[in-house]
Amino acid sequence: MITTSIQPLEAPSPAYICPLDQACSYLEAAARELKLDQGLLQILSHPRKVVTVSIPVKRDNGEIEILAGHRVQHCDVLGPYKGGIRYHPAVTLREVSALAMLMTWKCALLGIPYGGAKGGIALDPKRYSVGELERLTRRYTSELIKDIGPSVDIPAPDMGTSAREMAWMMDTYSVNVGHAVPGVVTGKPLSIGGSLGREMATGRGVMIIVREALADQGKSLADVRVVIQGFGNVGSAAALLMHEAGAKVIAVSTGSGGVYSETGLDIPALKAYAAENRRSVIGFPQAIPINNAELLTLPCDVLIPAALENQITEDNVNQVQAKIVAEAANGPVTLVANQALEARGVTVLPDILANAGGVVVSYLEWVQGLSYLFWDEERVNRELEHLMVQAYHQVIKHSKIRQIPLRLAAYTLGVGRVAKALTDRGLYP
Numbered sequence: 001m002i003t004t005s006i007q008p009l010e011a012p013s014p015a016y017i018c019p020l021d022q023a024c025s026y027l028e029a030a031a032r033e034l035k036l037d038q039g040l041l042q043i044l045s046h047p048r049k050v051v052t053v054s055i056p057v058k059r060d061n062g063e064i065e066i067l068a069g070h071r072v073q074h075c076d077v078l079g080p081y082k083g084g085i086r087y088h089p090a091v092t093l094r095e096v097s098a099l100a101m102l103m104t105w106k107c108a109l110l111g112i113p114y115g116g117a118k119g120g121i122a123l124d125p126k127r128y129s130v131g132e133l134e135r136l137t138r139r140y141t142s143e144l145i146k147d148i149g150p151s152v153d154i155p156a157p158d159m160g161t162s163a164r165e166m167a168w169m170m171d172t173y174s175v176n177v178g179h180a181v182p183g184v185v186t187g188k189p190l191s192i193g194g195s196l197g198r199e200m201a202t203g204r205g206v207m208i209i210v211r212e213a214l215a216d217q218g219k220s221l222a223d224v225r226v227v228i229q230g231f232g233n234v235g236s237a238a239a240l241l242m243h244e245a246g247a248k249v250i251a252v253s254t255g256s257g258g259v260y261s262e263t264g265l266d267i268p269a270l271k272a273y274a275a276e277n278r279r280s281v282i283g284f285p286q287a288i289p290i291n292n293a294e295l296l297t298l299p300c301d302v303l304i305p306a307a308l309e310n311q312i313t314e315d316n317v318n319q320v321q322a323k324i325v326a327e328a329a330n331g332p333v334t335l336v337a338n339q340a341l342e343a344r345g346v347t348v349l350p351d352i353l354a355n356a357g358g359v360v361v362s363y364l365e366w367v368q369g370l371s372y373l374f375w376d377e378e379r380v381n382r383e384l385e386h387l388m389v390q391a392y393h394q395v396i397k398h399s400k401i402r403q404i405p406l407r408l409a410a411y412t413l414g415v416g417r418v419a420k421a422l423t424d425r426g427l428y429p
């Protein structure tokens with residue numbers, strides 16, 4: 001029997017908040033602030049290349065299933081395309097296109113010489129065996145073989161993927177071209193040229209940006225109560241590093257629900273518990289169960305949405321009590337909610353700054369690979385720290401000078417750098 005999970009490419013319901021529309025609205029706001037030429041805005045609003053492939057996968061029971069895989073390459077004016085590969089049931093072409101655009105601004109804001117891209121397959125990885133995941137990852141990679149490469153487009157992990165998938169991608173690419181090409185992906189295992197510090201990098205970057213924002217308010221991590229939605233790679237690393245820095249992490253959740261403790265959760269113990277319980281935190285001793293909706297509105301100093309987009313919306317934004325919202329996920333605060341938070345004086349640390357640590361260390365991994373010289377973890381973390389702190393202060397400075405919110409300041413810097421490069425390069429032909 002043949003089954004297919006190819007989905008319609010457009011918005012599924014009227015209530016759906018389209019991440020691509022939101023990304024374009026932020027781009028337009030930045031373009032207005034920059035007084036950008038309309039032609040340039042047109043170029044930057046459109047991805048340069050969009051690839052959708054069918055991925056036939058043989059399930060373990062012998063059935064063939066067809067999945068839809070996307071790769072959107074938004075803009076490569078500053079360097080090779082760069083961005084993660086997402087495995088999640090909610091993946092659509094519009095979502096991947098939005099995330100590709102965010103990668104362009106993120107890389108430009110951090111000053112790393114990449115363009116933005118994103119890939120994704122609409123599937124729930126929990127429903128597939130390791131063998132099935134390997135087969136579909138290899139097929140997806142081979143379908144994209146002409147579109148990726150160490151100086152063309154460099155995938156990395158995103159939601160639902162990890163070093164394991166990157167190793168399969170690197171191997172498939174290498175076998176097809178006839179020699180080992182570690183630089184075709186980042187976020188790969190250390191054994192094949194991965195970088196120390198990459199796994200914790202996005203969470204570490206979130207911690208650095210929150211720490212800097214607190215310092216600007218005369219506070220430190222040791223003074224604050226933190227709530228984190230999402231306990232995957234990013235959320236759990238941010239939780240651990242903040243816990244180590246003395247913050248009280250009072251609640252965390254995964255998709256199936258969360259836990260709360262007024263006195264602060266024991267994060268190392270919670271990580272160990274989640275590792276033993278198929279990544280769920282439910283049932284963790286000495287903590288109260290809490291659902292995701294309750295978690296977002298808990299009284300706290302710092303709220304870190306580290307899961308999916310569109311979590312803080314016009315429906316729940318008035319109940320959000322945090323004074324700082326750090327977007328560890330991409331697009332977790334909707335446009336309308338963002339305006340409401342900014343109007344209330346809440347500090348919103350935008351995704352293209354707050355979660356940039358992952359792609360920064362991806363860049364450091366790529367640089368180490370290209371130079372055949374690998375660094376110790378301390379050096380990687382030092383370089384990450386430098387680039388994150390530098391970008392943070394550029395955004396703060398720009399926001400103060402122009403009297404604009406942090407998100408618009410971050411977008412203006414990112415978009416402005418890409419627009420300048422595009423102008424300097426000129427339009428071909």
Ligand code: GLU
Pocket residue numbers: 082083084085154155156157158159186187330355356358359360362
């Ligand atoms: N998926 C991550 C992001 O959204 C990392 C991308 C990369 O390392 O290329 O930033």
